[in-house]
Amino acid sequence: MGIPRALPTTWGVHVDIRLLGEIEVRSAGRPLDLGTPQQQLVLAALIVDARRPVAIETLVDRVWGHDPPANPRPVLYAHLSRIRRLLRPSTAPDGGTPARIERRHAGYVLDLDPELVDLHRFRRLVEPLDDRQRDDRARAAALAEALRLWRGEPLAGLSGGWAAQVRASWHQRRLDAAVRWAQAELRCGRPAAVVSAVPDLAAEYPLAEPLEHVLIQALHATGRGAEALHRYGLVRRRLAEELGADPGKELRTLYRTVLIGDPTPLPRRTETSPRGDAGLVATAEAPTPTIPRRALPAVVAAATVSALALRRTGCDRNAIAAPPPSSVERARQLFASAEEFDQQDRTPDARATVLDAARLWGELIALDPDRNAPPLAPAALQALTRAGVDFTVPRPTLLDWLADPTRTPYPAISQVILLRGWRFAAPVSLDAVVRAYEHTPGTTSPRAVTEVHTDTLKAAVLDHARTRHGTQATDFGQLLRA
Structure with a gap:
């Protein structure tokens, strides 16, 4: 995704651990040999929960799923021993404590600075609680930096149910971050950036309506209304073919707005409560009205109601509100x-x-x-x-x-x-x-x-x-x- 570049990160790193793509550990700029895919799964299972204990049973489940070997613990211990030797020469930023695996009562802990891991840096940059403290320009810059961390499919090449769950979860986080970035850019008055960047990502997520929503908004805001309507038509056909469904309420409402040539409202800024409750939205704008799937567009329905009211009171037909x-x-x-x-x-x-x-x-x-x-x-x-x-x-x-x-x-x-x-x-x-x-x-x-x-x-x-x-x-x- 061609997200515009923000200011480069300034802190120095001697160890760089990457999960947003093929799993990779680089020490002093050189990639380390991470061993077999099974050993890479063990390492990934610890990195995802860096500085938090991971129980042995959880490690076994993440590595082997429902088909573990007859006696998995010795195999797991062998992988952990090789990973310890692998990480021993690595150093943390500014000469800090090397990354290491520790045995604790609750399980195994990979002790390393989460800032060394692209996945954890992504999480920090897109964290909604931090997002409340930023204005839209700072928000857009942080989200752009987070999106640039993606190099491909998370944990690419690693198989198993746990790896698939991690991929699905982080794809959703990436999609959410991209939508929030686009909304911030639109509020900053930069729809051209959205039009330039979002189509490539939309091709990766062809059924993601929120992504199409911000793209259609941006096309309309740049005066490309015909392209916005064409885009909606493509989305509608794709949803019908793939899911047998129509676009959702918000996308249909946006389509009607573009169709009649009205300016589209800026995306609402949503904030998550300190408890992380989903759906607690603070916004100054009025909520989008609910429009029945088979109803006329809002402008038509409103005018029809007005016409009926005027007729009941004997008003002249020419007095009916025009579109x-x-x-x-x-x-x-x-x-x-x-x-x-x-x-x-x-x-x-x-x-x-x-x-x-x-x-x-x-x-x-x-x-x-x-x-x-x-x-x-x-x-x-x-x-x-x-x-x-x-x-x-x-x-x-x-x-x-x-x-x-x-x-x-x-x-x-x-x-x-x-x-x-x-x-x-x-x-x-x-x-x-x-x-x-x-x-x-x-x-x-x-x-x-x-x-x-x-x-x-x-x-x-x-x-x-x-x-x-x-x-x-x-x-x-x-x-x-x-």
Whole structure:
């Protein structure tokens, strides 16, 4: 991860012990031969609990797990003896006491300064209790220093259940530290640093929503809203494919904020209580509101409630609170960005951006069709044209139909075409498809996306392609561009 460099650590070290990667002990700059993987496990089991007794039974369990040898203690003693000889010539910082293994009543203790161990330095740098004493710049610098200690998979090359548990635990700590670093950078007004550093780490943790959250925030803060929306689309698809789940509440809320073009709030600073209780958060900002998974975006839901209240009191419809002025313009920008991506042959980016534009278009229509549909009709028609959709009626007529979602099915059917990402190999006339759809027995004319039956729409497109263009296709997929 390309975390910006902080000031270098100033204390001198003659012994350097590394667990955040392959286990390594360096004395006076030279690596020591740590012996067999089993002996390395014994050493690692003591280093993790430096200056704390580790019971013999615990050492046996960490090294052999559920399959120890018939008499493990002599083997363990032999490993400990070799490790003692290994550490004997090493010295601590400033000529201090050498690292050594001591036998105590409670077990064995590796007596060495924890500052010699990258894992313990990482723990100190990211410690939440110390974090309360820092401002955001100091916090970001400390977390960046901690993240630079990682050289790879912790205890790389060592097998067994205990090593796997250590790896999982420290991966989570690394992820938490990266998110806190990014949040501190955002509060310091440095989103570009987050955009530069986080993608590489996100590739290592593809299902980590908090990491994606700060990255999308940073992209939006640097004026790269289309990329932020595209990133959200990638995350949503990845979660669906890997976990069969949707993004969580916070990520969905952020997506809606980016979609309507509002500025994203700065990440809240969270603090852990002196007892280390999780979830005790001190913050000046109001908590993020809970939004049901199937609800309209917050701006749409709030305006809908306001509309109902005004109608009950007999107020004029024009008095209903409109969405933020940026919302319609934001939709136009998304449609324009998609067109630019198409011109640059960035088809995946174009499709993802059109999807976001179509979704915002639909939400604005749901909020206030009379006000929001007309100004977005030209941009929507342009997007349909790029998708291979044609028309046989005059353009002004089609624009009138697209601008009138409460009386015509054109906006709803057009939204489905864009939301599905369909791109046709041969021209498909929108008016002819709508006519074929409405003439399908048992089908009503849709006014909302939820009322459009996709299978019926596919059949209408296929029928149109056969009758108007003489297409021999027997399957809808054959009409789409590769």
